[in-house]
Amino acid sequence: MEHFSHLSFWYILVMSFNTGADAAAGPIWFFPRVFTLQNYAYVFQYDRLQTAFVVTTLRCMIGPIISVFVTMLAAFALSKRFLPGRRTILFFFMIPMFISGSIISNYVVMVELGLLNNFLVYVLPGAFGFFSMVIMRTHIEELPIELQESAMIDGAGYSRIFMQVILPLSKPILAAFLFFSVAGNWLDYYTNLVYVTDRSLSTLQFVLYEIINRTEASTLIDFTKTTGAAQRRLMSMQNNTVPTPEVIKMTVMVVVTFPILFVYPFFQKYFVKGMLTGAVKA
Template identity: 50%
Template structure:
């Protein structure tokens, strides 16, 4: 018993001394940073801060200009904050009937285009994920051809005209419904799913359609959300389809109006509607000054860009997970 108590006290004292010496050991093995490394880290941080400021400043400048009175903005340059803060520019922009109409067209195009594109991509990816599919390599080869051999503006216009899609809302949706690159990513995601789930479902009597709707679609939600976000952003920012195939003003998208305005065509119906609305509202409110075309352009640009900034947080978690998993073998 005495030996046991002595051993216990010895072990306790040894542990205590070991604990006491741990900070000294850690301090002794602390990595030393040289003066050159400190200078490099400092310069690297400063460089990144300057790069971030250069990247963000154009967007900040647009916001500042859109929140400043038009006549004051013409008096001199504005750098970091509005000199005369006002929200009247956004009020005039939102009262423009062309902006509201083009906003609805753009939203319909982005949402319906994303739904159709995801449906087509998922069906093609699920079929091509089956290695026993007949002529599978032939289908992939045919889908791959447009990646390397694409039509020019004239041939694309002739095809669109032949299908009767000129001045048709479907021209925004149908031509871009399929993307081989996105299909490959979705197919790779489906191929990584456990085959046992699909096999067990078929043993229980489920067919391909049932497996597709009840197993594949729920499990593929992350990659589908990521692809849907890509398609919506592409549709939201595109104006070339409007430029080449649409002449009806009722089908104009917001980006095309901005394209006309930034070209300096201040006599377009879009700017005329803003000026008329501003004059009517100024007369009703007894205000003599009205927003200038410059600040109206900036406020319209902010209105066009904001929806994407609000949508992205909802897709972020699906976007990161889907892209990481779907692109492992793509």
């Protein structure tokens, strides 16, 4: 529902621990009126949830590392003004920012690359971001060039300079973009919806999306099969035994959001500094 986006996280958390029948009776504010763990038990009993959690965790571990490394590597190369064809490369990288493909064209590309029903579809398409590369390149250009020159005098090549000079000095900006990438991979279900039909490769977000749809559909079907007094008895019985779609939505929101809230404190000390570093060129 549209107004859910305006609710506070605390209200969502409280609703997820309240019974559906009581939540339907009136607004809940600070604490659950009728506390229950049945909503979470209903969500976590889904048989595909564990496999989806493993797939999503692997995606959030592998995808962001590859994305940040590839983008940083491109930023390091394009920070060299003597790179042949530098302006041409930047121009071609810039085109997708203004002209993007349609769903059909993107699907055809995934088919030709053999990425349908392939775990790599979660990793490779997002391995490079031009906007992130521009910020990283600006950050590298702001680093003292003397550090790279002294390393070259000591016999270091570009690969060693990148690994031992550039990356250690770029921890704040790497941490910031790593967090963004983790959050993006964690919250994405569109890729699974369009490019993956293998149920063993389903992500957590897609499975939770299915749980919400199944709950709403089963409630609607059971309701339309009965009429009159039998319908009212069914509604009363369901409200006391089965979580309603509204509290399931709240529970799913908590399940989706909690891991990001858990990860954020580890990146917090780098977050603000990383966002400011390289954002404005001196």
